[in-house]
Amino acid sequence: PRRSFGNAEHGYGQQGNDGDDGIAGSMGGQSSAECHITPTYTSGNVTATCTLKASESVSVAIYSSSGMMMWIYNTTLDTGIHEIECITSALNEGVYIVNVVIGNQQFSQRIVKYSE
Numbered sequence: 560p561r562r563s564f565g566n567a568e569h570g571y572g573q574q575g576n577d578g579d580d581g582i583a584g585s586m587g588g589q590s591s592a593e594c595h596i597t598p599t600y601t602s603g604n605v606t607a608t609c610t611l612k613a614s615e616s617v618s619v620a621i622y623s624s625s626g627m628m629m630w631i632y633n634t635t636l637d638t639g640i641h642e643i644e645c646i647t648s649a650l651n652e653g654v655y656i657v658n659v660v661i662g663n664q665q666f667s668q669r670i671v672k673y674s675e
Contacts, residue, residue: 591615592661596668602675605645607659607666611638615662619643621670622656629655647672 593610607619614637621630629650632643645657650672659666 592664594659594661594666596657596659596666596670598670599668600671600673601647602673604647605657605670607643607645607657609636609641609643609659609661611636611641611661613638616660617641617643618658618660619645620658621645621647621650622658624654624656 591612592615595608597606597608605621609617611617614635616633616635618631618633620628620632623629630645630647632645647655652673653671655670655672657668657670
């Protein structure tokens with residue numbers, strides 16, 4: 560299922576710092592989930608495609624290069640493939656980190672937002 564979430568439902572501009580270096584990867588023991596964040600260079604939205612082997616809590620956040628949380632979405636998803644669309648219309652041009660936490664695993668990807 561595809562989900563789109565905008566700033567009306569989420570906290571833009573909240574302070575936060577994930578300490579991430581912007582490299583995609585996972586943390587934790589067994590790999591029970593996968594996540595791919597695309598595109599990495601965009602003037603539009605970003606999609607986190609998550610594959611879950613079990614029902615898990617999922618958090619998707621976008622951080623500025625200075626560590627400020629710009630967008631966040633928290634949910635619980637069932638087993639399967641899920642696309643979470645991250646609305647970036649309120650973001651200025653620049654470099655951001657998309658951080659996805661699924662259960663005890665973390666996935667991060669650096670993205671570049673530009674204007675057309």
